[in-house]
Amino acid sequence: MTAQDSATRQLAVAPRQATASGTVHAALGVASFSLTFPATAWSLTGFGPWSATGLRGALAGLLAVLYLAAVRAPLPRRRHWPGLLVVSGGCVLGFPLLTTLALRTSSTAHSAVVIGMLPLATAAVAALRTGRRPSGAFWAASIAGAAAVLAFTLVQSHGRPTVADLYLFVALLVCAAGYAEGGRLSEDLPGAQVIAWAVVAALPVTLLTAVLGLGAEPVRLGAKALAGLAYTAAVSQLGGLVLWYRGLAAIGVPRASQLQLAQPLLTLVWSVLLLGEHLPAAAPVTAVVVLVCIAVTQRARA
Template identity: 70%
Template sequence: MRAKSSATESRTISVGTLAPDRAAGPDGPAGGTTTSSFGTAQAALGVVAFSLTFPATVWGLEGFGPWSLVAVRSVLAAVLAGGCLLVLRAPLPERRHLPGLAVVAAGVVLGFPLLTTLALRTSTTAHAAVVVGLLPLTTALLSALRVGARPSRAFWAAACAGAAAVAVFTVAQSGGALTVADAYLFGALLVCAAGYTEGGRLARVMPGWRVIGWALVLSLPLAVPLTAVALAHEPVRLTGHGVAGLLWVAAGSQFLGLVFWYRGMAAVGIPRASQLQLAQPLLTLVWSVLLLGERLTVAAPLTAVAVLVCIAVTQRARG
């Protein structure tokens, strides 16, 4: 009965959103151009959702304290994810997948949001964007160690060049000054890359929405008491921006964006999908102008061209 159930599960994943393990290697799928293009499109949707995270967090901080904002967003996202898991009757994750889900919960659900929110109290969104500028390279490095990915030299050269371009641009926007927020941003970079790597690995054997869904549910035992303590010690001032920011980081960034992201990584491989995030800091800066009224310098389009060239090279490079 167990063998029959496993076979049915594999067929379901193959016909549905993802290919099973045998259809995808650590560097990308074994399928055709259609699968690769569809996976790239899903990863790109995740990047668009993530690009709104920092501006939405700034809005959220207008009405909530940093600890309250992170705790409440985690609980709301977990309730949304848990409802989807119940309605769709998703099976419980296998015991062997629990450590990986715990890494996703610690890095993506709690660690990255908390550290970046603490940083954004004193840092601009432009400066904080250096995190997501360096995240693709860090994720590719961790995936090479964790899942045996071996991208080509051209891939690494383009990835390093793109990360360097984004880093120089975002640091220049902040005047090159190093602040206490940099410690939070560096920590956020590491924990998020670990969560992305584990999530991308798990999304090869279960649908991406279940990966982030179960990770969110696993975070509830910590998120619920943290919410109670934070709300008791931090003042809450409900404003339009505050509520809108909270709802977006909970539903858009914490759940829906990660669903698309993990599905994309499963389809095209962790290293190649991660390079799409090179465009995220620039998208964040655009949203910062439109939503926060920040000024965009003439260096932005020049950096955008350099980043797009790097993305094109990484998408064509083979492991």
């Protein structure tokens, strides 16, 4: 084998390795997100929805400040801040608050399945924002997966959307915008710094929300409440998003987002194991359909 052949082979292998690494990072992010709703339900056993949301963001913000100081991260450039504010508003403020409000009256299993529409919404927002157009096979599989999740949701709610469903629908829209914008920024900034700066940007709002919430809502400290709060702050709001944005940067927002089709089904498992909720009979069938759709989206070319 000549030196030129060896170099050509190395160049061919590098993109495959980057894709594999990106897929692993995105999948780990999805796995960490799948515990967010059960952890939020635990936090609500001791805190009100506004207190839980404010404390979650404030604690994550403090961790982000320590991280940025430790790596001596430079301030983002002026052109980065509009996108960071979109990430902050969607992923740090809007999604946590709206889903926490929904979980007061909706089960974690039902809420997780409604949010199953998030991958399709994220792919659509990313296509509009970046101008990149995934293939027809990608869109067909994405729509099929979203349709399976939506059908499952309607069956479980007997075709009657609730106020909690409205909260969840708005939550998935603002989160999709935050994911798409964060994925775009991760092509120019390290993924860890994207979410860290977004969390820090929201710190004044989350601190104020925490203070006002603690003053207006009852607090009943317990092991579950503290464990749930710690998980949502350290993992859901920061660590999981670091992995997620690394995956977005490596394999692209559309492909990475479709891995999230598995998230509602993982959350269903956690809701049974950790919260004692009932596993619907249709869940395994939906799981198979969704996994097939994920496989198609990962193989489809952009």
